[in-house]
Amino acid sequence: MREINYQQALNEALKEEMARDERVFVLGEDIGLIGGNFGITRGLLEEFGSERVLDTPISEDGFVGASLGAAITGMRPVAEVMFSSFMGCCMEQIWNQISKIRYMSGGQVEVPLVIRTVNALGRSTAAQHNERPEAMFMHIPGLKIVTPATPYDAKGLLKASIRDPNPVIFFEQCFLYFTAKGHVPEEDYIVPLGKADVKRRGTDVTIVSYSAMVYKALEAAELLSARGVEAEVVDLRTLSPLDRETLLESVKATGKVVIAEDDCKFGGVGAEVTAIIMEEAFDYLDAPVLRVATRDVPTPFSKPLENHIMPTVDDIVAACGKVAGA
Amino acid sequence: MLRSMLRIRRFEEKAIEVFSEGLMGGVLHTYIGEEAVAVGVCSNLRVDDYVAGTHRGHGHCLAKGAPSDRMLAELMGRKTGLNKGKGGSMHTIDFSKGILGSNGIVGSGIPIVVGAALSAKMRGTDQVAVAFFGDGATNRGSFHEGLNLAALWDLPAIFVCEDNKWAISVPKRRSTKLEDLSVRASSYGMPGVSVDGSDILAVHQAAAAVVARARRGEGPTLLVCDTPRARGHEEGDPQDYRPKDDLEAAKRRDPIEGLKTYMLGAGMLTGDEFEAVDKAIVQEIMEAERFARQSPFPRPEEALDDLFAEVH
Numbered sequence: 001m002r003e004i005n006y007q008q009a010l011n012e013a014l015k016e017e018m019a020r021d022e023r024v025f026v027l028g029e030d031i032g033l034i035g036g037n038f039g040i041t042r043g044l045l046e047e048f049g050s051e052r053v054l055d056t057p058i059s060e061d062g063f064v065g066a067s068l069g070a071a072i073t074g075m076r077p078v079a080e081v082m083f084s085s086f087m088g089c090c091m092e093q094i095w096n097q098i099s100k101i102r103y104m105s106g107g108q109v110e111v112p113l114v115i116r117t118v119n120a121l122g123r124s125t126a127a128q129h130n131e132r133p134e135a136m137f138m139h140i141p142g143l144k145i146v147t148p149a150t151p152y153d154a155k156g157l158l159k160a161s162i163r164d165p166n167p168v169i170f171f172e173q174c175f176l177y178f179t180a181k182g183h184v185p186e187e188d189y190i191v192p193l194g195k196a197d198v199k200r201r202g203t204d205v206t207i208v209s210y211s212a213m214v215y216k217a218l219e220a221a222e223l224l225s226a227r228g229v230e231a232e233v234v235d236l237r238t239l240s241p242l243d244r245e246t247l248l249e250s251v252k253a254t255g256k257v258v259i260a261e262d263d264c265k266f267g268g269v270g271a272e273v274t275a276i277i278m279e280e281a282f283d284y285l286d287a288p289v290l291r292v293a294t295r296d297v298p299t300p301f302s303k304p305l306e307n308h309i310m311p312t313v314d315d316i317v318a319a320c321g322k323v324a325g326a
Numbered sequence: 327m328l329r330s331m332l333r334i335r336r337f338e339e340k341a342i343e344v345f346s347e348g349l350m351g352g353v354l355h356t357y358i359g360e361e362a363v364a365v366g367v368c369s370n371l372r373v374d375d376y377v378a379g380t381h382r383g384h385g386h387c388l389a390k391g392a393p394s395d396r397m398l399a400e401l402m403g404r405k406t407g408l409n410k411g412k413g414g415s416m417h418t419i420d421f422s423k424g425i426l427g428s429n430g431i432v433g434s435g436i437p438i439v440v441g442a443a444l445s446a447k448m449r450g451t452d453q454v455a456v457a458f459f460g461d462g463a464t465n466r467g468s469f470h471e472g473l474n475l476a477a478l479w480d481l482p483a484i485f486v487c488e489d490n491k492w493a494i495s496v497p498k499r500r501s502t503k504l505e506d507l508s509v510r511a512s513s514y515g516m517p518g519v520s521v522d523g524s525d526i527l528a529v530h531q532a533a534a535a536v537v538a539r540a541r542r543g544e545g546p547t548l549l550v551c552d553t554p555r556a557r558g559h560e561e562g563d564p565q566d567y568r569p570k571d572d573l574e575a576a577k578r579r580d581p582i583e584g585l586k587t588y589m590l591g592a593g594m595l596t597g598d599e600f601e602a603v604d605k606a607i608v609q610e611i612m613e614a615e616r617f618a619r620q621s622p623f624p625r626p627e628e629a630l631d632d633l634f635a636e637v638h
Contacts, residue, residue: 062437062471069441074449096431097438105419106410107632142633165635
């Protein structure tokens with residue numbers, strides 16, 4: 001099977017879905033001529049024309065709200081918000097409109113809408129281009145939250161998101177666009193939303209992770225293996241709905257858990273995962289659940305400062321060592 | 327149009343009644359005094375055209391064709407309500423009538439209407455989409471972003487500003503330097519039209535022109551309707567902040583009385599005919615009330631339904 005990178009995988013997913021379903025269209029800032037800041041929509045303008053590839057003015061509240069209006073009247077928009085930090089500009093539409101309109105209407109309508117955006121930790125872009133806000137969106141009922149780590153998952157999850165009749169916030173990771181390579185089928189496939197994936201089998205400790213942190217978790221697992229500790233790496237893939245079954249199955253088997261995430265620790269994804277484990281698998285635990293996460297500050301610019309707040313492979317190894325007694 | 331305005335008026339009076347009886351939770355913002363705007367605009371629309379209303383949205387929904395019985399049931403939180411009791415007064419939605427939703431958030435329906443208009447254009451239909459909003463909404467980003475997009479993409483959208491000059495207790499003169507809000511249209515390269523929003527014939531005529539323009543594919547218009555708020559922001563609002571003469575003036579501009587006087591004067595209607603129309607509507611609203619009162623509440627566990635659509 002051929003190998004492509006995460007960016008190409010996403011680009012293929014968009015192309016295939018636009019070719020498959022004429023209701024699918026893309027809109028966002030700079031997505032036309034230059035194919036988006038990271039080239040995810042590259043080639044779409046040439047292939048599908050300016051009627052289905054809409055360059056928007058800088059107005060996230062406007063075009064994300066317009067995506068909702070289009071979604072409930074027969075189209076399937078895929079909006080790109082250039083950086084996840086800019087999600088603040090359209091939070092009202094996401095929080096009060098997109099997530100609620102189906103429920104408030106008593107289920108009268110479907111909202112087949114995808115908002116793609118990107119997290120950018122580790123690029124020295126400082127605090128306003130560098131959020132990992134998925135936990136904020138997880139807290140809103142009515143949204144599906146997707147966070148792929150591999151090219152295979154990126155393509156399959158984006159295709160599933162576009163076909164889903166519900167609003168999906170799709171968090172990409174810019175660090176992965178060109179570094180993450182892997183086998184991706186050429187034939188049509190989807191990765192269903194709401195299913196986690198065990199990226200590495202192990203018996204001694206479960207590392208729960210998602211998005212770019214999956215790679216640090218896998219690296220940590222290799223280092224631990226050299227010490228005789230076999231870590232299982234669970235990639236959540238979809239944060240909402242969260243796959244409790246896969247998570248709890250792994251936790252019950254290993255009895256030890258470390259959560260590795262690249263957002264701030266306080267009130268984060270790890271906090272929710274920990275709570276689920278405490279509520280549903282406490283009796284299986286041999287040690288307290290530990291979290292490895294970013295420090296609770298906005299992301300600083302200067303490289304040594306940014307590095308200092310980011311969780312490292314060594315941090316994950318240390319946490320696993322602590323719970324697994326190695 | 328007289329019938330439609332009367333239906334809204336009698337509906338709102340009934341809503342006030344059941345609200346004061348404690349049969350309606352939350353807050354009640356009535357459309358009394360502003361009927362000419364929704365009716366004047368919606369009388370130019372087809373069922374498959376789209377509208378989005380405001381938190382003061384009963385009038386928009388009724389004018390666009392929502393059934394009064396299921397509307398009232400919704401206000402009273404019943405299972406038979408338009409939204410199965412999940413929306414309530416500020417969030418009445420009826421997609422079967424092109425009603426994309428009343429909206430609890432000022433100005434947020436505007437981008438949604440822009441998207442509906444975009445969708446109509448992309449699908450190659452001649453549907454139009456109308457956003458209703460108050461003067462307060464014109465200070466929000468969603469207004470500016472939405473109008474800019476609609477103008478840029480020549481969308482079949484109509485932006486109807488109900489300029490009642492009050493944002494709860496804050497008068498318009500303390501929110502904007504502009505007297506005539508239709509001038510804002512020029513910032514986006516679209517026409518702006520101002521009309522007396524108490525005069526149903528004026529609203530109907532102005533709306534006919536801008537709806538036809540949108541349907542022909544010639545782009546959006548901002549239509550500003552000067553319309554007084556006859557009551558408080560919400561029921562129970564003592565309006566201590568409001569000058570007495572402003573309230574008196576609002577009451578003198580009753581659009582229903584205006585149309586009635588005009589029609590009587592022009593020999594288009596007799597007093598008896600008016601009474602008969604009104605009586606029929608009062609009867610309809612009484613039946614709506616009976617329907618709503620007799621309707622069951624949803625089962626508590628239904629609170630968990632309708633969040634997501636099944637993947638198909």
